[in-house]
Amino acid sequence: MSIPLLFRPNPGAVYGFPHAKRLVRVDSPYQRIEVWDTPQLGRLFTLDGRPMTSTGDEFIYHECMVHPAALAHPSPQAALVLGGGDGGAARQLLRHPDIGRIVVAELDAQVVRLTREHLPEVHGGAFDDPRVELIIGDAAQYVEAAAPAQFDLVVFDLTPPDSPAAGLYTRAFYQRLKRVMSPTAALSVHLGSPYFHAERVARLLDDLSAAFAVVRTMSTFVPLYGSLWMMATASDTLDPAALTVDTLTDRLAARGIDTLMHYDAATHAGLFSASRSLRDKLGQFLKPAS
Template sequence: MSVSLLFEPAPDAVYGFPNARQLARVDSPHQRIEVWDTPQLGRLFTLDGQPMTSAGDEFIYHECMTHPAALAHPAPRAALVLGGGDGGAAKQLLRYASIERIVVAELDDEVVRLTREHLPDVHGGAFEDPRVELVIGDAAKYVARCVAQHAALAPGEMPMPCDLFDLVVFDLTPPDSPAAGLYTPAFFADLKRILAPQAALSLHLGSPYFHAARVTALLANLQQAFAIVRPLAAYVPLYGSLWMMAIASDTLDPASLAEPELAARLVQRGLHGLRFYDAALHAALFAAPHAVRDKLGRFLKPSP
């Protein structure tokens, strides 16, 4: 039976997709997971009624969450994906020949199982790659274990390079969910203890129209923890809005990369076949519209 699949991004807003058909539902110990088929975006899944990933537009979100940060890095070797049980972020990071290890720390094994079965175009078999390590459990506890291991090193003893992460992708549910504790200054401080000297993290912030207060709070927390914070945005149909993300680092500034340099890096790193991101689009991702600058002005660099 077909139904209208509706989402409420804010108390006074609603959007959705008519003629949707439910393919699967699981009430796991952590959340309600539903897989839907829609005429507009193909198959998608939701967590507790909130949209997560669709086959029809996941490349927009996942390419923006990975490539601007990864291309700013000289040669990323190790990446940590917090959440990411659909495999979309890992699939993009596997494009880099320099990548030796990707840890996907996903809370719910049912998310992995259902998306593996129903959304093969999203993960592209990423979990079958030997460079990908899937860790089921609380991502905050995984980071805490890594921090404890580093703290146990003898004085002067350095962790192996693969024990530090060059890239971190927050592919989590929003801050108004059980993942709230991972968006805090305290967690960012813990995370920095397992970052390599040249490292960057990317995370999604929300819609500047539906979640302005949340976006500003997250940017403020990031700016407390990192020297460089660069917001970027792209329209994601599944989320019904312009969707803001950010890249944070103490050393890397993705917004400073010029188009010729980016084009050269894309070729050098063999990044062919991307469906949304390219060198020409890069600067536009970091250029906020007037309406967004009005809402978030003190966090955004003014336009020239």
């Protein structure tokens, strides 16, 4: 039996799927987890009614969250994923052969279990790779206890700031996070929709800019999220927006990355090129590459 699956990105907007089938619902100690099947995007999962990822378009989000930052680093060795229990970010990080260690710090074991079972296309067996270390627990506590200067990449694959992950989207946490990042590390974070979450996007960019010397924004349409979706990279030394097509082509070839579905060297510049409407809306935060 199909039922409507509707999402409300803000109080004044609704979108969704009129004919969806709920496959499973689990109420974990932290959140309500549901797995759905839809005609348009295949299987997807939601947390407390929010869309997280789908088998039909996950590659758009995960490729953009991982590869621009990873390619900006000449040889990333270790990566930390905050959240990311579906395994999609880890799967993309594993494409970079120099990365010998990936830590995924996921709060909810049920997210890992359900997505491994119902969305295997997303993780692609990433958690079975010996380079991936899955930590079930509070990501902030993991960062507090971790050894310094060990991660070259950090992927913020968390629920939005108006969720239990709110404490990780702060200037104070960014400073604590920098302690475990190498001097040439980069962070990637999803921001939200500039149309549905403009104030949130501006606040996140303001806080990132207070903590990191180089903050660059990306935007791309993600069907599951019903909108243009913004992400950012942040670093004290690396600037993904400054990478040329030739440099990207060479690094992708050297790393044997040739089977991506959305991101490539030709797409890269467009991700970092904000439209006029975005510049008008968030102009003070959309700094061009120097």
